Every structure is written in structure tokens, then in C-alpha cells.
Amino acid sequence: MQFVDLASQQKRIKENIDTRIANVLSHGKYILGPENKEVEERLAAYVGSKYALACSSGTDALVLALMAYGIGPGDAILTTPFTFIATAEAASLLGATPIFVDIDLKTFNIDPVKLEETIAAFKGKNNSVALPVNHASLTLKGVIPVDLFGLCADYDAIREITEREKLFLLEDAAQSMGGEYKGRKACSLGDIGCTSFFPAKPLGCYGDGGMCFTDDKAKADLMFSASIHGTGKSQYDNVIIGMNGRFDTIQAAVLLAKFDIFEDEVELRQKVAQKYTELLAGIKGLNTPYIPEGYKSAWAQYSILADNNEQRTKIRAALQEKGIPSAVYYPKPLNMQTAFESLGYKLGDFPVSEDCSDRIFSLPMHPYLTEAEQGLIVDIISRNS
């Protein structure tokens, strides 16, 4: 059994992919070809943003967005420690400092109440939450909520805080393309939304890729410039420090073929997730995903909380024995990563994230998972809980 079955998907769209790749080979515009523009237009329209910029990866999408705000040393970015390292790494790459805010146990996303507390602590109004050792020398600039496992963070609550505090809001939508929040699409919920086309994400290409979405023309122009070495009026007029952050035309061609069936796949993911939740209901000690009213998850992952670490270990071992893959996202919150040692955080600073790291695990999840496969998976879980 596959954790993410890209082969079944490819069978559906093989001809479309072949034709689109052959087109690129015949026009030969391998960098910034017409497919790039087409995929930007189609995805901007889909998520409901005015501008979209295709780029080299989800990580680079975050870096480009931060570059558009001129982020650098001395700046601080508030984000969750319960995410893939790229979220906070993007800030650190530019010399800025991530400040972590613990999550809500039910959604696994940044907790708006703790966001308030952290900002208050930063201003010296309380000492109820941990801050990085160098916090006194920093200026708060923005917040990056993550739509973890495909479920959007609580943007209304977060937006209220960022507006009051004059902070920018970047949506890390690397896992949530296809998701919705109160009638709006994921990727369109921040001042800039950043997604990833890594092959295993809900909408992936056959390599690395990403996209930035915004309604702000000035920011869109800055991100475009930053993605081609800070280009100004022409290729050899460089006005800001940027990077080589472009999206390959061949990958844009692949993405166009995948996008043709994407909305159908999002619906198939809903069915698979619903089936899991139905089958898993009532198994002792297990918590299935919570989807608040008005939200739709893109189901990048179907993640459940075991009662404790031993139960998780036992279930995963039993699944593995039957050749069924499972995964732990994320075994270590970012405050405990060696790469962020210099921030001076310690175990116990983010109890909810740390608790989740101990108990969470994800089951095979993709649009082509069959009910028979799901039955088999849940049967093993049930007998080992």
C-alpha cells in the first residue's frame, strides 16, 4: 500500500501530461514559458487572489514573501513550532528570528489566544510564555500561521490581532491548496499566501515548485523581481537582492494537467477522510481530526492522536507488519530542533505541541485509497488499540 499514490493519479492523466510536456519540448521556452503564465492565471482565479507568482518551491515562496516585506536581521516573525521546518527556516534564512506560539490541541494550528499572550509577553506585559533569548533586540513584523494537514488556521481571529498590532499576515498554505475557510479558499487568507507543489502535497508537480498569492500589486511585483535576482527594468538591471526562484516550464505543464482533475480529487479526499472518521469512531483512546464548522480541509494528511506514545508505537508497528505505511508529522516541535538551538527554547515551553509530537500519527491518504484498503487499515488499528 502507498502512503500517497501518485501512480493511480498518473494513470488518469498520462495522455494530458505527455501532450503538455511534448508542447514544452517543441516550443523550447524552458524558463518562464507560456505554461507558467497559464498556471498562475488558473490558480489565482481558483483561490480568488488577484496575483499569483509561480516559484521554485514552497520554501522559496515563503522567502520571497518575506523579501517583499524587506525582512532581515532584527526582525521577528511569530509562527507555530508544530510545522515543517521550512516555515520558520524562511525567516531565519533572511537573518530574522522566529518566535514560536503554541497550538490548539483540536486543530493543531496556531492558537490565537496564545498569539495574544506571546505578543503581550514580548511587550513585557506578562511572562507566561517563553520567548527567544534575543527577544529584547527584536521588532515584531509579521505572523505566519500554517494550515496544518490541510486545515486552515483561524484567520478571522488572527487577522483581528495582526490589524491591531500592525503586523503582516502570511499564510503558509503548503498543505492546504483546495481547503476552505468560511467560504474563502486557502492560499487567499493572508496578505500573501504561500503554497508548495512538492509531489506529495494536495496539488503537486513532478519536482519542486511553489506559488505566492496576493491582492497587493506592489508586493506581487516585488516577489516577481526577487524571484529573478531582483530584476528591474531588464534582466541585467538589478534593483533588490533576490534569488533564482523561478518555476520550471515543464513543471508548470505537469501542474496544468494535474489541476484539470484537482477539484474532483479534493472531493475524493473528503470521501476518504469521512470514511476514516466513520470507521475509526469509538476506538478506545483515539481522536480523529476535528473540522470546525465552516472549514473544509484539503486533507494533505489524515492525522490522529493516540492516547499515549505506547499506543501509537503499537499501532504503527502492527500496520508496518502488514505492509501499511504510516508517518509521524512532526516527531519534534521546532523549539526542540538543533537548528534552532540558539533561540534558547527548552522542553516544556510549548506543552501542546510537545504532547502532539508524542502521540500524533498519519494514515495513508490520497484520492485513490479504496474502502477495502481503509477497512483493512482500521481493522488493524482496532485490534491493536
Ligand SMILES: *Cc1c(COP(=O)(O)O)cnc(C)c1O
Ligand atoms: C512542504 C511544506 C513547506 C515547504 O515546501 P517545499 O515545496 O517542500 O519547499 C513549507 N511549509 C509547510 C507547512 C510544508 O508542509
